[in-house]
Amino acid sequence: MKMTRKQQDDFIAQCRAAGLSVTHQRLAIFEAVMANGNRHPSAEVIYQTVRERYPTISFNTIYKNLETFEELGIVVKVNPLYNEARYDVDVRPHHHLICRQCKTIVDVHDKKLDALPAPEEAGGGFQVENWTVQFTGLCAECQPVAVG
Amino acid sequence: MKMTRKQQDDFIAQCRAAGLSVTHQRLAIFEAVMANGNRHPSAEVIYQTVRERYPTISFNTIYKNLETFEELGIVVKVNPLYNEARYDVDVRPHHHLICRQCKTIVDVHDKKLDALPAPEEAGGGFQVENWTVQFTGLCAECQPVAVG
DNA sequence: ATTCTTGCAAACGGTTTGCACATAC
DNA sequence: GTATGTGCAAACCGTTTGCAAGAAT
Numbered sequence: 001m002k003m004t005r006k007q008q009d010d011f012i013a014q015c016r017a018a019g020l021s022v023t024h025q026r027l028a029i030f031e032a033v034m035a036n037g038n039r040h041p042s043a044e045v046i047y048q049t050v051r052e053r054y055p056t057i058s059f060n061t062i063y064k065n066l067e068t069f070e071e072l073g074i075v076v077k078v079n080p081l082y083n084e085a086r087y088d089v090d091v092r093p094h095h096h097l098i099c100r101q102c103k104t105i106v107d108v109h110d111k112k113l114d115a116l117p118a119p120e121e122a123g124g125g126f127q128v129e130n131w132t133v134q135f136t137g138l139c140a141e142c143q144p145v146a147v148g
Numbered sequence: 149m150k151m152t153r154k155q156q157d158d159f160i161a162q163c164r165a166a167g168l169s170v171t172h173q174r175l176a177i178f179e180a181v182m183a184n185g186n187r188h189p190s191a192e193v194i195y196q197t198v199r200e201r202y203p204t205i206s207f208n209t210i211y212k213n214l215e216t217f218e219e220l221g222i223v224v225k226v227n228p229l230y231n232e233a234r235y236d237v238d239v240r241p242h243h244h245l246i247c248r249q250c251k252t253i254v255d256v257h258d259k260k261l262d263a264l265p266a267p268e269e270a271g272g273g274f275q276v277e278n279w280t281v282q283f284t285g286l287c288a289e290c291q292p293v294a295v296g
Numbered sequence: 297a298t299t300c301t302t303g304c305a306a307a308c309g310g311t312t313t314g315c316a317c318a319t320a321c
Numbered sequence: 322g323t324a325t326g327t328g329c330a331a332a333c334c335g336t337t338t339g340c341a342a343g344a345a346t
Binding site: 169170171172190191192207208211212230231 | 309310311312313319320321
């Protein structure tokens with residue numbers, strides 16, 4: 001999963017368009033993100049990958065750049081509620097509205113959504129036990145003060 | 149959202165059936181969980197709620213009991229990937245298989261799932277921007293060694 | 297020359313662990 | 322009396338911040 005020349009050029013163009021400096025670190029982090037594309041990597045994974053080539057790189061640089069990449073739309077967080085465990089008393093299968101700003105979670109019980117088909121190809125013997133639809137967006141309170 | 153006598157009795161029965169001691173703390177935590185049912189509370193929220201009645205209760209006790217409640221099936225974690233941010237290079241709308249054991253995430257692109265209807269009642273003016281289906285279960289590697 | 301980025305170190309917040317004391321059974 | 326649960330404190334881990342030194346433009 002090596003980065004092509006075109007991917008690199010596109011990335012550089014994207015940086016310039018956004019007014020971002022093109023540093024070796026930033027390029028290496030982008031390459032590491034691409035190289036780990038199918039693994040849904042954490043910052044730690046990116047850090048370890050980049051460190052193979054730049055042993056002195058700082059964790060901070062990884063974090064700052066992942067944040068930057070997200071603003072650019074190059075990557076997206078799989079788990080918006082990554083910072084603390086949240087519990088649900090409703091153990092029946094149902095769905096969630098998640099406000100990306102204030103992290104409010106609202107339950108959704110919708111008949112139409114209950115007719116969801118299982119995924120056709122369950123990714124290499126994956127045994128599905130449960131599923132839920134996560135709607136992300138902005139709650140009523142956060143819409144006026146939204147950033148991004 | 150006060151707990152009914154029946155709910156309390158059921159809870160006590162459930163504890164006894166599982167061989168768990170019925171402590172004041174455990175009861176109070178259960179009641180706090182129920183009282184915050186629609187808020188999808190974090191451990192901190194539960195802690196603050198219980199502390200109003202038991203000011204000396206320990207955070208540790210909250211954690212241990214939330215864990216216990218999850219094993220009993222009384223509560224469920226909304227966000228299995230709560231401990232660290234995970235990034236996705238694929239920014240197109242798609243879906244995920246998440247292994248509850250090893251936290252592996254596998255992308256799912258499925259035509260059938262793309263025809264998902266928006267929720268009928270968008271919970272008080274919630275503005276939906278995106279959505280994704282999260283299938284949870286066990287990956288092929290974890291099925292033989294699964295706990296729970 | 298100026299602006300943006302990096303690296304270091306320290307703080308932070310949520311989570312988890314070890315162990316002595318207390319409680320439920 | 323024994324097994325289980327609690328409270329305290331400290332460790333832990335991922336994340337975030339402040340700031341001086343360095344690199345990109």
